[in-house]
Amino acid sequence: MAKSSFATQAQRDDFSVQQERALLVGVYTDGRKIWEDPLIELAELTRSAGARVVGRVIQRRKSFDPASCVGKGKLEEIRQRCDGYDADVVVFDNDLSPSQIREIEKAVGRKVLDRSELILDIFASRARTAEARLQVELAQLEYTAPRLRGMWTHLERIAGAGGGTGVGAVGGIGTRGPGERQIEIDRRLVERRISFLKEKLREIDRRKLREVKARKRFFTISLVGYTNAGKSTLMNALTGAGAVAGDRLFETLDTLTRRWELGGGRYVLLSDTVGFIRELPHHLVASFRATLEEAIHADLLLHVVDAASAEAEQQIAAVNDVLTALGAASNPTLLLLNKMDALRDESDAHVLRSKYPDALAISAVTRLGLDHLADIVDSRMRGSQQLMRLSIPARDGKALNFLQRFAEIHTQEWEDGRAIVDVFISPRVLDQLHAECADIRHLCDDPR
Numbered sequence: 001m002a003k004s005s006f007a008t009q010a011q012r013d014d015f016s017v018q019q020e021r022a023l024l025v026g027v028y029t030d031g032r033k034i035w036e037d038p039l040i041e042l043a044e045l046t047r048s049a050g051a052r053v054v055g056r057v058i059q060r061r062k063s064f065d066p067a068s069c070v071g072k073g074k075l076e077e078i079r080q081r082c083d084g085y086d087a088d089v090v091v092f093d094n095d096l097s098p099s100q101i102r103e104i105e106k107a108v109g110r111k112v113l114d115r116s117e118l119i120l121d122i123f124a125s126r127a128r129t130a131e132a133r134l135q136v137e138l139a140q141l142e143y144t145a146p147r148l149r150g151m152w153t154h155l156e157r158i159a160g161a162g163g164g165t166g167v168g169a170v171g172g173i174g175t176r177g178p179g180e181r182q183i184e185i186d187r188r189l190v191e192r193r194i195s196f197l198k199e200k201l202r203e204i205d206r207r208k209l210r211e212v213k214a215r216k217r218f219f220t221i222s223l224v225g226y227t228n229a230g231k232s233t234l235m236n237a238l239t240g241a242g243a244v245a246g247d248r249l250f251e252t253l254d255t256l257t258r259r260w261e262l263g264g265g266r267y268v269l270l271s272d273t274v275g276f277i278r279e280l281p282h283h284l285v286a287s288f289r290a291t292l293e294e295a296i297h298a299d300l301l302l303h304v305v306d307a308a309s310a311e312a313e314q315q316i317a318a319v320n321d322v323l324t325a326l327g328a329a330s331n332p333t334l335l336l337l338n339k340m341d342a343l344r345d346e347s348d349a350h351v352l353r354s355k356y357p358d359a360l361a362i363s364a365v366t367r368l369g370l371d372h373l374a375d376i377v378d379s380r381m382r383g384s385q386q387l388m389r390l391s392i393p394a395r396d397g398k399a400l401n402f403l404q405r406f407a408e409i410h411t412q413e414w415e416d417g418r419a420i421v422d423v424f425i426s427p428r429v430l431d432q433l434h435a436e437c438a439d440i441r442h443l444c445d446d447p448r
C-alpha cells in the first residue's frame with residue numbers, strides 16, 4: 001500500500017498488512033499483567049500476516065485515554081517514529097474502538113489496525129475451505145463493520161449477486177466517506193449479509209453435529225493448544241495425515257480427522273484443529289464454534305504445549321480460558337509438553353514438569369515419548385470399557401459385526417440359536433448397539 005501523508009478512508013477499508021512496514025504499539029495499564037516482552041506475540045502475528053516489523057513503542061499508563069488510547073504526547077512520538085522508520089501501518093496490541101482508530105489515524109497519518117483486526121486478517125488469508133471462509137467473513141463483518149464506512153458499494157454487489165462467500169469481501173472497497181443516509185443503507189446491507197452467513201453456518205453446524213454424533217461409536221481425541229505448539233506436526237507423526245504444519249501462527253484453520261492406530265488392531269479418531277491464542281477475539285470463537293465442535297465433544301483432549309517457549313505457562317492458561325469459554329473445561333485432558341528436543345535450557349523443562357506433574361514430555365519431531373503416549377491413550381480407551389455378557393441372535397450378523405469393530409470380544413459361544421458373548425464394551429457403544437439391534441439381552445456384568 002502506498003504511504004500518504006494522512007490516512008484516508010480508503011486506507012481504512014483495506015485490512016490487509018501484506019508486505020507493509022509495521023510499527024507496533026502496546027499500551028498497558030498498571031492493572032494488566034505484562035509478559036516479559038509484551039510485544040513478542042504481536043510481532044509474531046504481524047510477521048504471520050506478511051508484514052515487516054520496523055519498530056516498537058510501549059507505553060504504561062494509569063488508564064487508557066478514552067479518545068485515543070494513548071495520550072497526546074505519545075501520539076506525536078508515534079507519528080515521528082513512523083516517519084523515521086518509514087512505516088505504512090501502526091498495529092496496536094490493544095483492542096480499539098472505531099472512534100479511537102479514527103483519532104489515532106488522524107494524528108499519525110497512517111492506517112491503524114488493532115490486535116483483533118490483525119488476527120482476522122491472518123484468518124482471512126489462511127481460510128481455504130468454504131466453511132472457514134464463511135466463518136471468517138462473519139467474524140470480520142461483526143467486528144470490522146462498525147469500523148468501516150465505505151463498504152456499501154461492495155456489499156451491494158454481493159447482495160445483488162445472491163451473496164458470494166469470498167473472504168476479503170470486506171477489504172478493497174470504495175473511497176468516499178458517505179453521508180448519514182448512506183451509513184443507514186450500509187448498516188442494513190451488512191445486517192442482511194450477516195444473517196445470510198449465520199443461516200449458512202447454522203446449516204454447517206447441524207451437519208457437523210451429525211458427523212460428530214456418527215463418530216460417537218469410536219473413541220475420539222482432539223488436539224488442542226496454542227497456535228504454533230506443534231499440533232499438526234504431532235498429528236502427522238501419529239497418523240501420517242499430511243496436515244499442513246509450518247512456523248507461522250494459525251497455520252491450521254480447518255479440522256482434520258484421521259485414524260490413529262494404537263497397535264493390536266485398536267484405533268481411535270484423532271482431530272487436529274485451529275490453534276488458540278490469548279484473548280482470541282470473541283467473534284472468532286463464536287464463528288468458529290462449528291470447527292471447534294469436535295474439541296467440545298471429544299472423549300479426550302490432548303493439550304499440546306510448546307515447552308520450548310518462554311511463554312509456555314501463559315499459553316497454557318490462555319488455552320484453558322478458551323476451553324472454558326467453549327464449555328470444554330471439564331473434559332478429560334492430557335497435557336503434552338512438546339518440543340522437548342528444542343529446549344534452550346533443561347531447567348525450563350524442570351519448572352514445567354514440577355508444575356504439571358501429570359504432563360507427558362514428548363517431541364513430535366524426534367518421536368520422543370510417542371509410544372508411551374499411545375499406551376496411555378490405549379489404557380484410557382480401555383478404561384472406559386466394561387466387561388459384560390451379552391446374548392445376541394446368531395443370525396444377526398450386523399450386531400456381531402458391530403461388536404467386532406467397536407468393542408473387544410473376549411469369548412463367544414453358541415447356545416440355542418444365540419451367540420453368548422463376553423465383551424469389553426464402552427457404555428456409548430452399548431447404547432448404539434441397543435439402538436441398532438432390538439433383540440440384545442444383557443445377561444450379567446463381569447462374568448469372570
Ligand SMILES: Nc1nc2c(ncn2[C@@H]2O[C@H](COP(=O)(O)OP(=O)(O)OP(=O)(O)O)[C@@H](O)[C@H]2O)c(=O)[nH]1
Pocket residue numbers: 225226227228229230231232233234244245246247248249250251252253273274275276338339340341342362363364365366
Ligand atoms: N523442534 C521442534 N519443533 C517442532 C516440534 N513440533 C512442532 N515443531 C515446529 O513448530 C512449528 C509449528 O508446528 P505446527 O505443527 O504447524 O503447529 P500447530 O500447533 O499446528 O500450529 P497452528 O496450526 O498454527 O495452530 C513448525 O515449524 C514445526 O516444525 C517438536 O517437537 N520439536
Ligand SMILES: [Mg+2]
Pocket residue numbers: 231232233244245251252273
Ligand atoms: Mg496446525
